[in-house]
Amino acid sequence: MYLFLLPAIVTVLAFNYRPMVGIIMAFQEYDIVNGMFDSPFVGLDNFKTFINDKTFLLALRNTLVINGLYILIGFPLPIALAIMIFSMKDSIFKRVTQTISYLPHFVSWVVIAGIVYKLVDVDSGIVNILIKNLGGTPVPFMREPGYFWSTITSVSIWKELGWNTIIYLAALSAIKADQYEAAKVDGADGFQQLIYITLPGIAPTIGLMLIFTMGTLISNNSAISFDAIYNMRNALVASTADTLDYYIYVKGVRSVKYGLSTAAGLILSLVSLFMVLGSNAISRRIRGYGAF
Amino acid sequence: MKPKIRFIFSTSQFIFGIIMFVLAAITIYPFWYSLVYSFSSAEQAAITNVVFWPVGFTLDNYAAVFRMQMIYTAGLISILRTISGVIYSCIITGLASYAISNRGLPGNRSIAILLIIPMYVSGGLLPFYVTIVQYGLFNNFLVYILPTGFWAFNMILMRTYFDTIPPEMVESARIDGASELTVFLKIILPLSMPIFAVIAIFNGVMHWNSWFDAELFITNFDMRPLQNILQSLIRENTADLVMLMQGRIPERTVSAETIRMTTLILTTLPIVFIYPFFQKHFIRGIMIGAVKA
Numbered sequence: 001m002y003l004f005l006l007p008a009i010v011t012v013l014a015f016n017y018r019p020m021v022g023i024i025m026a027f028q029e030y031d032i033v034n035g036m037f038d039s040p041f042v043g044l045d046n047f048k049t050f051i052n053d054k055t056f057l058l059a060l061r062n063t064l065v066i067n068g069l070y071i072l073i074g075f076p077l078p079i080a081l082a083i084m085i086f087s088m089k090d091s092i093f094k095r096v097t098q099t100i101s102y103l104p105h106f107v108s109w110v111v112i113a114g115i116v117y118k119l120v121d122v123d124s125g126i127v128n129i130l131i132k133n134l135g136g137t138p139v140p141f142m143r144e145p146g147y148f149w150s151t152i153t154s155v156s157i158w159k160e161l162g163w164n165t166i167i168y169l170a171a172l173s174a175i176k177a178d179q180y181e182a183a184k185v186d187g188a189d190g191f192q193q194l195i196y197i198t199l200p201g202i203a204p205t206i207g208l209m210l211i212f213t214m215g216t217l218i219s220n221n222s223a224i225s226f227d228a229i230y231n232m233r234n235a236l237v238a239s240t241a242d243t244l245d246y247y248i249y250v251k252g253v254r255s256v257k258y259g260l261s262t263a264a265g266l267i268l269s270l271v272s273l274f275m276v277l278g279s280n281a282i283s284r285r286i287r288g289y290g291a292f
Numbered sequence: 293m294k295p296k297i298r299f300i301f302s303t304s305q306f307i308f309g310i311i312m313f314v315l316a317a318i319t320i321y322p323f324w325y326s327l328v329y330s331f332s333s334a335e336q337a338a339i340t341n342v343v344f345w346p347v348g349f350t351l352d353n354y355a356a357v358f359r360m361q362m363i364y365t366a367g368l369i370s371i372l373r374t375i376s377g378v379i380y381s382c383i384i385t386g387l388a389s390y391a392i393s394n395r396g397l398p399g400n401r402s403i404a405i406l407l408i409i410p411m412y413v414s415g416g417l418l419p420f421y422v423t424i425v426q427y428g429l430f431n432n433f434l435v436y437i438l439p440t441g442f443w444a445f446n447m448i449l450m451r452t453y454f455d456t457i458p459p460e461m462v463e464s465a466r467i468d469g470a471s472e473l474t475v476f477l478k479i480i481l482p483l484s485m486p487i488f489a490v491i492a493i494f495n496g497v498m499h500w501n502s503w504f505d506a507e508l509f510i511t512n513f514d515m516r517p518l519q520n521i522l523q524s525l526i527r528e529n530t531a532d533l534v535m536l537m538q539g540r541i542p543e544r545t546v547s548a549e550t551i552r553m554t555t556l557i558l559t560t561l562p563i564v565f566i567y568p569f570f571q572k573h574f575i576r577g578i579m580i581g582a583v584k585a
Binding site: 001002004005007008009011012014015016017018019020021022023025081084085087088089093094096097099100101102103104106107108109110111113114115116117118119124126129158161162166190226227230231245248249252253258261262265266268269273276277 | 422439442556
């Protein structure tokens with residue numbers, strides 16, 4: 001029986017726990033020749049360096065703004081859509097639109113970014129052609145830093161909107177039908193039923209989802225991922241596009257500042273662990289139980 | 293009378309219908325646009341706008357893409373990593389979940405915790421990078437398969453499913469002298485096909501869409517998957533792209549733009565093709581996950 005567990009244990013030890021040992025690089029002036037165990041220790045120097053680094057502060061701001069925007073706008077929309085889908089009579093139309101709405105979730109960010117770049121191109125993109133035909137001036141979406149936040153937020157919402165309805169649809173279908181029947185007998189109209197039955201019925205799910213989404217505000221698995229940023233950014237919009245995990249990637253892999261990158265990564269990991277545990281604690285307090 | 297009474301009357305049905313139609317249109321249009329662009333002649337696309345239908349319909353873009361050797365090698369790498377990755381992680385996850393679901397196993401709980409902790413704690417990107425390099429997995433195909441082989445969330449999903457299998461079935465097989473492996477293969481596996489389908493789908497999509505591991509660890513371009521090829525086509529500026537294909541491009545009907553769109557469509561096509569088949573499975577997967585959460 002233990003043999004069954006062996007491959008999984010070996011995998012996590014080798015690829016999850018072994019790298020954790022590498023966190024000591026955060027306190028070293030790492031050099032490749034000496035390796036992880038013989039590089040000189042420099043205390044907290046790496047932490048001091050990035051705290052004073054202007055690009056780090058920009059990255060922190062971008063992370064907060066982009067994920068904040070996403071939560072603010074992207075969180076309520078799936079709830080509204082789920083209620084709409086649920087209240088519609090079953091039909092081929094409903095099933096087809098629902099199926100379509102899940103599709104972008106499964107398409108890679110590489111592909112999405114390729115399409116977006118083409119669609120919002122200043123000269124030939126269909127979005128700008130539409131703007132021109134409506135009498136506006138073309139907008140350089142991917143060329144000026146000022147537009148990046150709204151672009152990445154809209155595209156991310158577009159990509160995940162349908163997918164995020166699934167959990168609410170599950171919650172909606174758990175509401176007992178006789179509640180609606182009773183309300184109807186009492187003469188409640190559609191809106192009243194929405195306010196007094198539907199919303200209270202899915203409130204626990206909404207609360208739980210909100211807490212967990214808030215937990216990803218700063219985290220290494222944020223709502224708007226490294227994958228999204230890496231593919232959507234370009235040098236022109238770097239000042240508003242580059243988030244913390246992008247900073248960690250660039251410092252470590254491109255500029256070979258292992259110590260600095262590990263230090264920043266450690267802070268990000270600690271903050272995201274804290275956020276997850278914190279949101280779990282809040283959920284436990286409010287709902288009586290957490291995810292673990 | 294409909295059996296289920298909903299809170300909405302028919303005018304709102306109509307409005308919701310329109311909203312959903314618009315949303316579905318917005319969702320599908322970018323893909324449709326890319327598709328018709330890939331069938332458009334570059335020359336025509338430069339002077340008229342591609343909107344709903346190809347302009348100057350042509351198959352030259354596909355012909356040009358299929359003349360690029362790297363499309364075949366990259367496609368093969370993508371397919372190989374997806375298939376082997378899915379099989380590998382289904383085996384590891386299945387075995388581990390079965391053992392963990394056996395509540396009588398001493399140390400069961402500690403091992404589960406050991407396996408679950410990495411869901412919440414990680415060493416970060418750089419330590420992972422250095423570790424992989426130390427293992428000698430740089431420019432090695434195994435770097436696609438091994439690190440992603442096990443993810444505790446999948447184990448939790450699977451264990452939740454295994455718990456619904458009547459324990460008497462397992463017990464009686466054990467009494468008949470079946471080994472644990474036989475129990476797993478002959479009883480658990482056939483009964484758990486739906487959950488294996490869920491895990492396989494999520495894993496398969498993840499593998500097909502991955503590019504970052506190749507970006508980090510594979511410098512040999514013949515070993516990079518389709519997503520990375522597409523990524524470099526999108527990122528390279530137009531002049532480079534034309535250089536790359538110099539002499540292989542039929543005049544006028546093919547451009548950097550149409551090549552990008554064509555490769556993009558080819559990269560997405562496998563997902564779209566198998567999508568109708570796996571739709572019902574992923575919803576089930578989410579439901580199991582939701583119950584657990």
